[in-house]
Amino acid sequence: xxxxxxxxxxxxxxxxxxxxxGSICYTPLEALVAARRLGTEKVVLKAQVHSGGRGKAGGxxxxxxNDDIRSAAADILGKRLVTNQTGPDGKPVSAxxxxxxxxxxxxxxxxxxxxxxxxxxxxxxxxxxxxEIEKLxxxxxxxxxxxxxxxxxxxxxxxxxxxxxxxxDHHVLAAELAKIITALYEVLVDYDCSLAEINPxxxxxxxxxxxxxxxxxxxxxxxxxxxxxxxxxxxxxDMLELAAHKDGLSYVKLDGNIGCMVNGAGLAMATLDxxxxxxxxPANFLDVGGGASEQAVMDAMNILLxxxxxxxVFINVFGGILRCDVLAQGVVTALExxxxxxxxxxxxEGTNIEQGRTIFRESGLPIELISSxxxxxxxxxxxxxxV
Amino acid sequence: xxxxxxxxxxxxxxxxxxxxxxxxxxxxxDYGTNMVAGVTPGKEGHSVEGIPVFNSVxxxxxxxxxxxxxxxxxxxxxxxxxxxxxxxxxxVIVCIxxxxxxxxxxxxxxxxxxxxxxxxxxxxxGIISPPEKCKVGLMPGYxxxxxxxxxxxxxxxxxxxxxxQLTKNGVGQSTCLGLGxxxxxxxxFIDVLKMFQDDPETDAVVLIGEIGGSAEEHAAEFIKTEFxxxxxxxxxxxxxxxxxxxxxxxxxxxxxxxxxxxxxxxxTDAGVTVIENLTQVGSxxxxxxx
Numbered sequence: 001x002x003x004x005x006x007x008x009x010x011x012x013x014x015x016x017x018x019x020x021x022g023s024i025c026y027t028p029l030e031a032l033v034a035a036r037r038l039g040t041e042k043v044v045l046k047a048q049v050h051s052g053g054r055g056k057a058g059g060x061x062x063x064x065x066n067d068d069i070r071s072a073a074a075d076i077l078g079k080r081l082v083t084n085q086t087g088p089d090g091k092p093v094s095a096x097x098x099x100x101x102x103x104x105x106x107x108x109x110x111x112x113x114x115x116x117x118x119x120x121x122x123x124x125x126x127x128x129x130x131x132e133i134e135k136l137x138x139x140x141x142x143x144x145x146x147x148x149x150x151x152x153x154x155x156x157x158x159x160x161x162x163x164x165x166x167x168x169d170h171h172v173l174a175a176e177l178a179k180i181i182t183a184l185y186e187v188l189v190d191y192d193c194s195l196a197e198i199n200p201x202x203x204x205x206x207x208x209x210x211x212x213x214x215x216x217x218x219x220x221x222x223x224x225x226x227x228x229x230x231x232x233x234x235x236x237x238d239m240l241e242l243a244a245h246k247d248g249l250s251y252v253k254l255d256g257n258i259g260c261m262v263n264g265a266g267l268a269m270a271t272l273d274x275x276x277x278x279x280x281x282p283a284n285f286l287d288v289g290g291g292a293s294e295q296a297v298m299d300a301m302n303i304l305l306x307x308x309x310x311x312x313v314f315i316n317v318f319g320g321i322l323r324c325d326v327l328a329q330g331v332v333t334a335l336e337x338x339x340x341x342x343x344x345x346x347x348x349e350g351t352n353i354e355q356g357r358t359i360f361r362e363s364g365l366p367i368e369l370i371s372s373x374x375x376x377x378x379x380x381x382x383x384x385x386x387v
Numbered sequence: 388x389x390x391x392x393x394x395x396x397x398x399x400x401x402x403x404x405x406x407x408x409x410x411x412x413x414x415x416x417d418y419g420t421n422m423v424a425g426v427t428p429g430k431e432g433h434s435v436e437g438i439p440v441f442n443s444v445x446x447x448x449x450x451x452x453x454x455x456x457x458x459x460x461x462x463x464x465x466x467x468x469x470x471x472x473x474x475x476x477x478x479v480i481v482c483i484x485x486x487x488x489x490x491x492x493x494x495x496x497x498x499x500x501x502x503x504x505x506x507x508x509x510x511x512x513g514i515i516s517p518p519e520k521c522k523v524g525l526m527p528g529y530x531x532x533x534x535x536x537x538x539x540x541x542x543x544x545x546x547x548x549x550x551x552q553l554t555k556n557g558v559g560q561s562t563c564l565g566l567g568x569x570x571x572x573x574x575x576f577i578d579v580l581k582m583f584q585d586d587p588e589t590d591a592v593v594l595i596g597e598i599g600g601s602a603e604e605h606a607a608e609f610i611k612t613e614f615x616x617x618x619x620x621x622x623x624x625x626x627x628x629x630x631x632x633x634x635x636x637x638x639x640x641x642x643x644x645x646x647x648x649x650x651x652x653x654x655t656d657a658g659v660t661v662i663e664n665l666t667q668v669g670s671x672x673x674x675x676x677x
Contacts, residue, residue: 085630116600116637119493119571134642151497192488194570220636221488223463229610250634255627265568265634266542266597269623270665273647276626277664285627287634290512290525290543291407318544320512320527350527360619373548374666 001217002050006097007231008215010196011191012027013182015183018209024048031073033370034098041065042101047076050236052132052214053083060091062101066312072236073098077251083277092235102209107200108167109133110181112188120148123185125163129200155185168301176208177201191228192221202342240284240303247299256281258384259310260333261300263288263322271316280381283310291321297330298337305340311387314380315346316373324348324356341366347376389516390537390562390589391479391505392455392523399424399477401448401468403435407483411459411525418528419520423451423561424504444468444475455479457513457523462486465509469495473502481523485568489636492571497669499553499627506573507662510635511565512543518561518588526550526563534559536672537583539576540595541566541602541635545623552669558676561589568635570599576606581613591617593658593672598624599645600639607653619660619672622650 003011009019020348021038025031033120035043047059054337059081061072089274107129115122126144127331128136136144145166157178160249164177180201188196194217198210217228234242244251250265258275262268268287275282284307288300304313317327327348335341344367360367370376392398398415402408403425413436416422424447433444441447444456447596456472458465458480465484472480478673480499487509499614507514518533525543530551538557538615540546543565550563565577566572576594583589592614596603603622610618624647627633640646651661662671 047426087628114489114493114571116570117602117605118576119496121493123640132642134644152496182603189490192490194489219632220462220486221490224488250632251633252628252633254628259546262544264542264544265638266540266595266623267548269597269627269638270548270621272626273623274665282626285631285633292569318547320544320547321525350530350547372666374664377666 001219001222001228001233002236003215003217003231004048004050004095004233005046005213006048008213009210011187012183012210012213016189017180017183017198018207020099020102020209022097022311023074024351025095025096025098028070028073028077029098032070034160035065035069038098038100040100042166043069044101045073045076046097046099047081047082047093048097049086049093049094050233051083051085051091054081057081058084059083073280080383095236102202102204104202104204106203108199108203108278109136109199110184111195111197112184113195115148118148120151120223121188122316123147123149123163123181123187125181127167133199149185155182157182158254173203180208187215189279191225192218194218199212240307243306244286244303247296247302249286249296250313251303252285254284256283257309258380259283259304259307259313260316261286261288261313262316263292263306263318264290267316267318267320271314274377275314275381276349278381280377280384283307294326294330294333297327298334301331302338303332303336303359305342310342312380312383313342313344314376315344316376317348317349317350319348319350319352323352324350325352325359328356332359332365335365343387344368345370345376345380345383346372347371389519390579390586391507392514392516392521393519394521396523397421397423397451397453398455398457398523399426399444399451399453400457400459401426401444401472403427403438403440404430404433405459405627408459408506409435415442415522418522424453439670443464444477448475448477453477455481455523457481457483457630459483460559466491466495469506469533470498473499473504478504480504481513483511483513483525485510487569489571490530490570494570496573498572499506499589507564508567508572510558510569511567512546514562514564516562524565530554531563532559533557535561535588535590537561537589537592538563538595539566539579539592541568541597541637542595542623546595548665549593549621549668553593555670556669556673558669558673568637570637576602577609579669580606580609584614584616589616591619591676594618596620596622596650597635597638598627598633598640598647599635601645603650606654607657607659610659611657617675619662619668619675620654621662621665621668622647622654
């Protein structure tokens with residue numbers, strides 16, 4: 001679960017990380033009042049969306065108290081922000097973070113992740129803050145300091161200090177940096193984050209502040225952090241993806257018109273690739289799960305049928321734990337209930353395949369059963385083109 | 388002798404009295420596995436169709452000589468059963484469970500590694516060796532056939548699809564292993580490739596990868612310099628958009644890294660036969676072996 005910048009900052013502040021003064025605003029008037037209350041020469045208006053690249057997309061405005069703050073806020077609030085990460089539809093901006101603008105003497109990168117390859121919490125710091133870490137890793141990898149933390153001992157204070165000394169010779173600043181490094185590490189570990197990042201961490205005069213913060217909570221661990229559920233922003237997600245998630249299904253919207261249902265994430269991805277290879281365009285990724293029930297299959301069919309772009313449905317199931325008859329029944333029931341007769345092409349394999357075939361055949365619905373996966377994919381594309 | 392599990396392996400199922408634990412323990416036994424015990428705290432003295440249930444793993448090990456464990460315990464509580472198995476002396480642990488918080492996995496994995504053990508998974512369909520008639524997992528046994536090709540995969544049903552094709556093309560399998568779909572897993576492609584390199588009963592390997600992380604890229608480096616047997620690969624997720632979790636917790640393109648194209652390139656550069664059309668994997672591997 002992604003957090004907004006203001007939520008991430010609130011979380012970090014609660015652990016002792018200094019952040020710029022500011023408040024969250026939902027209307028242009030609120031933004032104006034908040035700016036005036038800050039009393040600083042300059043303020044920053046920052047669109048709160050689950051995306052990076054907001055600045056380039058016009059989602060960040062640096063203003064003086066002489067500028068028309070209400071107008072600037074109105075230009076961002078209530079609109080959809082399209083960044084290089086959101087896709088062409090962008091994401092709705094319903095909140096602005098209005099902050100004091102601080103002079104920036106130095107920008108530092110600080111990030112904590114659970115590194116996949118080693119299975120260790122890894123802290124990364126770089127004196128080249130402000131740039132994306134991936135770009136930094138490509139262009140100036142030698143500027144990134146990396147510390148892998150022992151899962152047994154946790155972060156030992158000398159390790160945080162040593163990393164801070166790499167960033168600054170100035171002992172007061174280094175002490176402050178060590179504190180922040182430790183706090184960021186603790187945020188990741190205590191709240192089961194997949195990422196906790198401050199970029200840039202800014203030195204401004206004698207202060208150190210987190211100018212921007214990104215915290216992603218790991219979905220698998222949310223059950224033990226129920227207090228964060230109040231921070232979930234459904235407006236930042238696609239509606240169908242939300243509906244699927246509610247049903248316990250994995251669904252990702254794509255651009256095409258071929259609705260896909262597969263059991264198993266790897267096979268689902270592979271099915272999309274196969275369709276694309278043959279010149280078709282899948283409308284979605286949808287994994288009903290290895291051990292799906294008839295209800296889950298019905299819910300999955302309904303998600304596909306709710307998508308108006310879908311012209312034809314492709315079902316590719318290799319039944320291991322999922323039985324083909326359970327799948328077939330779920331599909332048939334969903335189609336009958338909805339009275340929607342989109343062409344359905346199914347390739348099923350595995351447990352109870354004959355029972356599954358029989359259910360499909362006897363339904364009287366326009367469901368074509370093809371045993372060759374390659375032929376099924378080609379037929380689906382032909383059907384989608386002709387509808 | 389196969390890798391990791393064989394006909395001598397004595398398997399204990401942690402979570403045997405749950406629905407999945409029971410179903411799959413019996414299915415494994417039907418395949419030929421020595422399912423010697425189950426563990427569910429509080430249920431000692433029960434039996435699951437003749438498989439004795441114990442309160443603790445150490446007891447199961449003492450009474451039955453179990454040396455492999457399969458874990459079917461829900462995600463919120465799955466870390467400790469792994470530790471319990473290690474503490475009881477088990478050195479091959481198959482954790483089927485999906486949805487474990489990664490920090491829990493990392494913590495348990497540290498201990499497994501410290502004790503010289505192997506964690507397969509989590510979020511894995513398990514491991515099967517057809518020549519040894521030993522299955523420790525969920526995979527349908529009937530699609531497999533004994534042979535000399537090793538299969539290492541990050542997926543479940545995609546693996547079945549590929550194995551089914553291999554079998555239908557007359558290419559039998561020595562050992563098929565699911566690494567797991569999570570971002571942090573125990574064994575890596577490289578760990579298993581090393582085992583296959585030293586396995587006299589495996590002549591070639593098929594890798595099944597997907598987006599997310601850099602396991603395939605690391606494997607490519609290893610294959611280039613230290614793996615002498617032929618390798619074929621299929622990588623899923625060419626169409627995956629960046630930043631979206633594609634089912635598996637570990638299947639996500641993060642900040643430009645972990646793309647299918649990157650993995651395909653790295654593997655191709657390492658001399659691996661990367662197959663583009665999923666439906667041609669079986670025939671391509673058959674051709675590669677000729």
